[in-house]
Amino acid sequence: MSQTAVSRKTNKPASPWKPAKPPKKLNNPGAVLSLNGKWGYLFTAPFFVMFLIFGLAPIIYSVYIAFFNWDALGTQEFIGIQNFVELVADDRFWNALMNTIDIWLLSTIPMLILSIGLAAILHNPNLRGSTFWRTILLVPNITSVLAIAIVFGQLFGRDFGMVNLVIGALGFEHIDFIQGTTSSHVAIATMIVWRWTGYNALIFLAAMLAIPGELYESASLDGANKWKQFRYVTLPSLRNTITFVLIVGTIGGLQVFAEPLILGGSYNGGDSGQFSTLTLFLFDQAFVAYKWGYAAAVGIMITVIVAIVSFINFVITRRLAGDGK
Amino acid sequence: MSFKMLSLKSTALFSAALLSIGALGAISPAQAVVDCTNATADTDTCTVLTINTFGDVIEPALVSDYKRLHPEIKLSIKKSDLDALNGTGLYTQCAAGGAGSPDIAAVEISYSGFWRSYPQCFIDMRTLHTTVGNKTANDIKKDYLAWRWDQGVGYNDNVIGVPTDVGGLEVAYRWDLFKAKGLPYKRDDVSKAWSTWPKFIEFGKKYMAKVSPADKKKNVGFMDNAATIYAAIMNQGTMKYYKNNGTDAGQLVYKTNPQVKLAFNTTIDAAKAGIGTRIGQFSSDWNVGMSKGTFAVMLSPAWMMDYIKGQAPTTNGKWDIADIPGGGGNQGGSQLTMPIKKAGMPNHKQQAWDFITWYLAPDQQLKVFQIYGLFPSTPSLYKDSDLVGFKDPFFNKAPTGAIYADGVKKLKPIFEGKLQRCIDMAMGSALSLVINGKEKVSTKAFAKGLSDADKCK
Numbered sequence: 001m002s003q004t005a006v007s008r009k010t011n012k013p014a015s016p017w018k019p020a021k022p023p024k025k026l027n028n029p030g031a032v033l034s035l036n037g038k039w040g041y042l043f044t045a046p047f048f049v050m051f052l053i054f055g056l057a058p059i060i061y062s063v064y065i066a067f068f069n070w071d072a073l074g075t076q077e078f079i080g081i082q083n084f085v086e087l088v089a090d091d092r093f094w095n096a097l098m099n100t101i102d103i104w105l106l107s108t109i110p111m112l113i114l115s116i117g118l119a120a121i122l123h124n125p126n127l128r129g130s131t132f133w134r135t136i137l138l139v140p141n142i143t144s145v146l147a148i149a150i151v152f153g154q155l156f157g158r159d160f161g162m163v164n165l166v167i168g169a170l171g172f173e174h175i176d177f178i179q180g181t182t183s184s185h186v187a188i189a190t191m192i193v194w195r196w197t198g199y200n201a202l203i204f205l206a207a208m209l210a211i212p213g214e215l216y217e218s219a220s221l222d223g224a225n226k227w228k229q230f231r232y233v234t235l236p237s238l239r240n241t242i243t244f245v246l247i248v249g250t251i252g253g254l255q256v257f258a259e260p261l262i263l264g265g266s267y268n269g270g271d272s273g274q275f276s277t278l279t280l281f282l283f284d285q286a287f288v289a290y291k292w293g294y295a296a297a298v299g300i301m302i303t304v305i306v307a308i309v310s311f312i313n314f315v316i317t318r319r320l321a322g323d324g325k
Numbered sequence: 326m327s328f329k330m331l332s333l334k335s336t337a338l339f340s341a342a343l344l345s346i347g348a349l350g351a352i353s354p355a356q357a358v359v360d361c362t363n364a365t366a367d368t369d370t371c372t373v374l375t376i377n378t379f380g381d382v383i384e385p386a387l388v389s390d391y392k393r394l395h396p397e398i399k400l401s402i403k404k405s406d407l408d409a410l411n412g413t414g415l416y417t418q419c420a421a422g423g424a425g426s427p428d429i430a431a432v433e434i435s436y437s438g439f440w441r442s443y444p445q446c447f448i449d450m451r452t453l454h455t456t457v458g459n460k461t462a463n464d465i466k467k468d469y470l471a472w473r474w475d476q477g478v479g480y481n482d483n484v485i486g487v488p489t490d491v492g493g494l495e496v497a498y499r500w501d502l503f504k505a506k507g508l509p510y511k512r513d514d515v516s517k518a519w520s521t522w523p524k525f526i527e528f529g530k531k532y533m534a535k536v537s538p539a540d541k542k543k544n545v546g547f548m549d550n551a552a553t554i555y556a557a558i559m560n561q562g563t564m565k566y567y568k569n570n571g572t573d574a575g576q577l578v579y580k581t582n583p584q585v586k587l588a589f590n591t592t593i594d595a596a597k598a599g600i601g602t603r604i605g606q607f608s609s610d611w612n613v614g615m616s617k618g619t620f621a622v623m624l625s626p627a628w629m630m631d632y633i634k635g636q637a638p639t640t641n642g643k644w645d646i647a648d649i650p651g652g653g654g655n656q657g658g659s660q661l662t663m664p665i666k667k668a669g670m671p672n673h674k675q676q677a678w679d680f681i682t683w684y685l686a687p688d689q690q691l692k693v694f695q696i697y698g699l700f701p702s703t704p705s706l707y708k709d710s711d712l713v714g715f716k717d718p719f720f721n722k723a724p725t726g727a728i729y730a731d732g733v734k735k736l737k738p739i740f741e742g743k744l745q746r747c748i749d750m751a752m753g754s755a756l757s758l759v760i761n762g763k764e765k766v767s768t769k770a771f772a773k774g775l776s777d778a779d780k781c782k
Contacts, residue, residue: 072420073443090780154609159544159619161610174544179603179761265607266408268750271552271757287413289747289781290439 062296070293083297093298095273096281097305099185103260103277104253106189107196112245114197116238119204120230134205137198148191149262153178156187156263178263184275188259196252200245207241208234243317247310254306255279278302361399367671373399374676375427377414379407381628382431382489382659386696387689391680398676403427411436415664419446423665428677431659432486435749437476438741440486440662444479448663451484453678462487465682472738473702477660480575486660487685490699492626493729494557494654497633499621500645500721506535512723516648522558522591525650529600532621544602548622549611551592551601552756556749557624558588560736561651566748566778569740577782579748580775589756589774593767596760603760612636624649626656627700627729634719645721646728653735658702661685700729707734747781 066084069077087093122133140148155162156177164174177183211234219229257279260269267284269276276284278298286295361371376383383402391400405414411432418426423446432440440446450462458464462484466474469488477486496519503510508531509518519525529547536545559565562584568576579585595601602620604611614620616637623629625646633644661681666672683689690701694712706712707730715726755774758764764773 072416073446092777092780157608157610157613159604159610160613160617173542176603176761178605178608181763265605268754271605272754272761272763274763287408287416288750290416 062299065293066296066300068293069291070296071290072292073290076293079293083294084301087294087297087301092273092276092281093301096269096276096278099181099269099273099275100254100256100277102182103185103188103192103256103275104250106185107192108246108249108253110189111193111197111200111249112242114193115200115245116204118197118201119208120234122201122205123208134202137201139198140195141199143195145195145258146262148195149259152187152191152194152259153263178270179274181274184263184270188256188263188275191259192253192256196249200249203245204238204241207238211237239317243314246313246317250309250313251306254302254309257283278305359396361397364399365401371397371399372673372676373401373671374429374673374680376400376402376429376431377410377427378402378404378431379410379433380404381631381697381699382661383684384693384697384699387684387693390689390692391683394683398680400680407433411440415440415446418664419443421667423667423670426664426666426670428663428666428673429681430662430664431489432477432662433659434476434655434657435746437486437660438745439743441476441479441741442743444481444483444485446665447479447483447485448665448674449479449483449485450487450663450678450681453674455682456675456679460682465686468687468703468705470702470704470733470736472736473658475738476658476741477662486662487681488702489659489661489685490628490690490693491702491733492628492655492657493700493733494560494624494626494656495649495728495732496647497623497625497629497644497720498647499618499640499643501643502618502621503532506532508532508535510645512645512647512721515645519647519650522554522650523594526591526595526598526600529595529622530598533598533600544604544619546602546620547600548595548624549602549604549614549620550606551595551603552753552760553606553624554595555588555592555753555756556656557649557654558591558651559584560654560656560739562588563737563739565739565741566745567740567742569738575740575742577742577744579778585752586771589752589771590767592756593759593770596756601760616640624654624656627698627725628657630717630720630725631698641719642721644719646717646723646725648728649732653732655733655736694726698725700726700733702733704734744778744781748778751775751777751781 065076067078067080069079069082118137121127122130122137127133156164158164158174158176158178161177163177168174175183177187215233215237216229219233224232256277260275260277260280261267261283264270264275267280267288269280269284279302282295282298282302285291285298359370361373364371364373367373383400388400388402391398410430415430415432418424452461454461465487466484470491473488473491477484477488479485496515498515500510500512500515503515508528509515519528532547533541562582563569564578564582564584566577566579566582566585568578602614604614604619610619615623615633616639618640625633630646633640661684663674663677663681685702687701687703687705690699690703691706691709691711693699694701694706694715698717701707701712712726713724713730715724716722717725752774754777755770758773759767759770764770
């Protein structure tokens with residue numbers, strides 16, 4: 001009835017903007033409709049204005065200066081693609097890239113396993129105080145990155161760090177986490193895992209709650225135990241969520257910055273650049289070497305790399321979590 | 326009497342009387358009731374002078390003094406990390422034509438070589454005159470150590486900053502640990518025993534020979550970090566990465582200057598002799614190690630003495646100060662500068678210049694030395710009995726004033742250049758490769774350092 005009422009009132013066929021059945025309680029549905037149609041732009045405008053000023057404009061600007069030898073306080077000289085040519089031949093860039101990938105792998109894989117595991121535990125209907133546990137999971141995520149980095153930097157200290165005190169008590173030699181290459185990556189990955197596992201666990205939990213209970217029922221009727229249910233029902237259903245978490249994690253992981261900065265105390269990423277990451281290298285070029293053009297070229301390369309890795313992620317997760325055959 | 330009873334005329338008279346009392350008050354010397362403590366922006370009575378600084382450049386006791394002298398000025402002091410202040414802050418502010426600049430900014434000397442090549446980012450202090458005494462930068466230049474003054478002079482001769490304290494560089498050592506290991510431990514004997522860097526390394530080896538295997542396993546060593554030797558030797562030469570005489574000023578010579586190679590190789594000799602603990606300075610291990618005797622020696626600027634006292638109070642009296650090998654040195658110190666400001670921003674050139682010249686004058690520097698131990702950059706004080714006669718009980722009653730005065734007088738001005746900091750970082754990273762065993766061949770590391778330095782251009 002309402003469909004015909006609206007059509008008659010506006011003398012127009014139903015447009016995609018208009019709900020097929022406006023809620024009865026609204027005495028003037030037309031106002032809501034126009035709100036959707038025109039005012040929507042106004043209400044989304046703040047985001048777009050901010051994005052244009054702080055998002056798009058700097059991106060365009062940095063693409064522009066990437067083709068210059070850009071001294072912000074001195075002269076600017078157009079040099080074509082020379083920044084990119086130098087960058088590809090710069091071992092510091094490749095070092096930073098390898099470090100970043102290493103840290104990303106060391107953090108993403110444990111984080112994925114841990115957060116799915118945590119989500120599975122929280123999904124258990126017999127768990128007591130589930131709201132409490134869900135809230136607790138978010139605490140690391142809302143802690144300041146700087147605070148985390150300072151605390152973990154002390155935990156991983158060579159002589160008096162708590163981790164090494166345990167290692168020493170077990171009779172092993174102390175590990176110089178910060179000076180070593182792999183060990184420093186482990187330290188940084190630990191911070192990232194600690195910070196993001198809980199957050200991702202909640203995302204996985206939400207996805208698990210959306211899986212229809214009938215699937216589990218029929219699986220258990222077919223004789224599948226808990227593990228098989230998890231493997232053949234839960235995991236395949238999480239495929240899109242895993243892709244999402246991986247891509248968001250990739251974008252974050254390839255831009256890891258604060259953790260290595262605070263761990264080393266400077267932009268070089270450790271005394272010999274052993275944990276210099278892509279963004280740290282970008283910052284180092286912009287504000288230690290003051291080569292803005294070169295730094296902008298690094299930024300563009302980071303964007304390209306994120307796009308490539310995200311695409312690979314996408315393809316692999318499609319295959320891996322396939323249709324569970 | 327109530328207001329109601331007053332006629333219009335008498336009200337006017339009354340107000341006029343109030344006004345004139347106010348006007349009298351403004352010029353009366355007894356008027357000291359101006360309180361700008363809570364001022365956040367300029368008002369008729371208050372001027373807010375913004376100062377961006379780091380660490381201990383602006384000391385609280387002196388700020389209180391200034392407040393008493395100038396109640397009409399509120400010093401709004403913002404402390405931040407050194408790199409954020411000198412590396413990114415000043416750079417972006419200048420690139421934006423002085424938008425967001427403070428009235429006064431502290432520039433640390435590791436950044437001075439860079440900023441001296443951009444004098445257009447700062448107000449030329451030769452153009453300013455103090456309210457009292459009408460002094461320009463040229464008039465006060467003679468009060469300061471020549472090489473410290475030069476660190477605040479742009480390469481176009483503009484004066485962009487006035488020196489704060491001078492770091493100097495001597496050696497702080499644990500005499501009790503030396504004594505326990507049967508080594509010379511009196512400061513004169515120690516200074517004589519390590520008069521050169523090779524002798525210093527030999528001394529360190531003797532110390533290490535007495536360290537028990539159990540302690541060695543705990544990473545106990547002779548000095549905190551052998552990498553610190555590099556900068557010390559670089560400062561003892563006549564030039565670093567740039568040639569600094571005559572018309573060649575600004576020509577890069579890091580590939581040919583023998584001092585660079587000498588400093589690099591000596592540092593590696595020290596590291597290979599195993600005398601350093603490889604602890605990064607200012608790390609948590611370093612802070613703890615200082616009180617636990619993890620290392621017995623650290624190259625120490627004057628300001629470091631206060632740091633040691635704060636971090637390792639339990640070692641009171643166990644430290645002493647000996648001369649640095651090779652003679653003379655410096656680490657740290659700043660200039661107070663006045664960055665340019667965008668038109669339309671509050672402008673306090675006069676007040677800023679008055680503050681800088683007051684704060685960095687010999688009298689105030691002496692007071693900072695007495696309270697905080699920062700060493701003055703004004704040589705007239707080096708004859709002052711308060712300074713020369715000062716003995717520090719924490720450092721086994723060492724005459725720290727006299728020791729540091731001798732050291733800083735030995736240094737000569739060295740041309741630093743725009744790329745100094747970047748090249749320093751490149752060489753430091755190459756050194757670290759060898760010190761941490763990631764590169765066995767030191768010549769390869771040296772070549773990598775030089776090629777990374779090339780990328781600074």
